[in-house]
Amino acid sequence: MGDIVKKSKEYDLSNRNVVISNYITRSAQTLNLVEKRILMAGIAKLGGVNGEIKLTAQEYADTYDVDMSTAYRELKNAVNSLMKRYLSWQVNDGKHIGTLTCVWVQGYKYFKEEGYVKFKFSEYVFPFLFELEREFTKYQLQQAAALRSIYSWRLLEMFEQMKDKTDGSGWLSMSIEEFWHAVEATESYRANFQLLRKRVIEPAIKELTEKDGWLIEWEVRKRGRKVSNLLFKFERNPQGGLFNQETAPIPRNNKTQNALE
Template sequence: MDVKKNNGLVVMDNKLIRASYKLTVNEIRLILVAVSQMPKDDKPVDPKKAYYITKNDFVRLGVEPKNVARDIRSACKDLLSRIVTIKTPIGDLDTHWVHNVLHFKSEVFEKLKKEHPDAESDEEFISSLRLHNLMDSLPMIANSDDNLIARVVLHEDIIPYISQLREQFTQLMLDDVVDFGSFYSYRVYLMMMQFRSTGICTIKINDLREALDLKDKYEATKDLKVRVIDTAVDEINEKSPFNVTYEMTKTGRKFTHLVLKFKPKKKNTITAKDVFRDPDTVDMFTVDGLNDKQLGRIARNPAFIAEYNHLVSPTSPAGQSQQGWEFEMVNRLKNDPTQFNKRPIRDYLEY
């Protein structure tokens, strides 16, 4: 189930945004994909519900297609043991992110389908699935190709902080964090989004260190600034829809607070005033700060391919391989965007 079916919206309680934890970049990607699939209304969430992660989900978040299976496998490997500490009215709650993780072996899909063509009548197979609460995986296996990678069940202690929209919550679109390569970028960006309406986020330095689970790392302010804050801010400025600046404020001689100030980037639109256009062509192309990786993702989008495959010959390099197609389309998007007018180009990032 690709995250596009739920528009990639992620909702988290702010207590979880400020909770103390450390994840790898791939682990936080996996968590965000699972969270984006949860219902965002007031209906209760089944704590046993499984969420399925596909290769397409990770490609959408900027992972190179050739590395995606490896990166999801890496995310699954240690996620079960990761601890998150959430502050409650009576103390700190230590819990896990997930109840269980199943990493599918894609090479067994075809074998399963051949061995169990009528799986519902295979008692041994069904009994094995029931033993591990995997019955919901049967239709996924029956209808899947090797795009399906992982199945996760979130821990019941985490679900209230994700599924219920309380007085304070944070929303973001997965497309906002495409291509983030630093865990610190994800965390700082989530904290910023708590204050999207004001554009100013103030965090105590001690709270920041605790939230990022730094312990005794980067104890010197200059190291914290270079290794953590600058890393996050530079990547957010480059890859997110926001521009951010920051300052560190002092009480006496000690730096005590990090103040982040941010605002949406200005959108640049190519119109008939900027490039030569056929007067009968509707002006719909929006640049909007897309980088090469995002343009590559657009070029790989099935809808984009279906709408523009007439632009290349089947015998040309672009018609012979995915790499050739992507290379050709990215160059065309950058050099002559007027060819791509069937819809706003950014729409292809939503698929």
């Protein structure tokens, strides 16, 4: 197991697409960054059948630009945690509102000497990953490959869900409760918005700006003294340069007002 190898296009999955249902995009995913990387690489490799997906250390290393020793270690460590990870979102059967909860994978194997893992998505979650014709989020894995924060990745997915397919711009309006759920905010973040802003929102915006070329403005809406909604205005930077505008006021127009209501 050599420490560093040259990156090879043959094993690089970053040009492949990740396609997930919008339900998954807005769900609580209970994943850390390594687990997210493994599962999204698996989704990018889906072949249309919910069979075992093979992900090699070489593919992981080349896709996420890490050395081979890191790739081996992270794939190995995930075997002890991925089987426990679940996702959940709100469901409505027409009469009642409840919560759907299901595990991500139903099997995970690690082959140390050969340097790969095999896993299978659960039967419950697979329909939300395959042959989606509407209400889905799609992005290239390379957009997230350089990210070092799970919060950045989650915000990226929510932007991709809401963006205009023609020019890549869009609006994302969420109640603070929806945002807490999507990023799985801790109790301390829920109790202290300034902490949430400093540790979650602003670092995520900065990383997406610097590593995936987004132009982002965002605004807090309040009900009384309490934060009630977050509104993000975003677009892809046509110049590919850096941009960082923290809590910039969003110009008022009908589209903005409609997004907030």
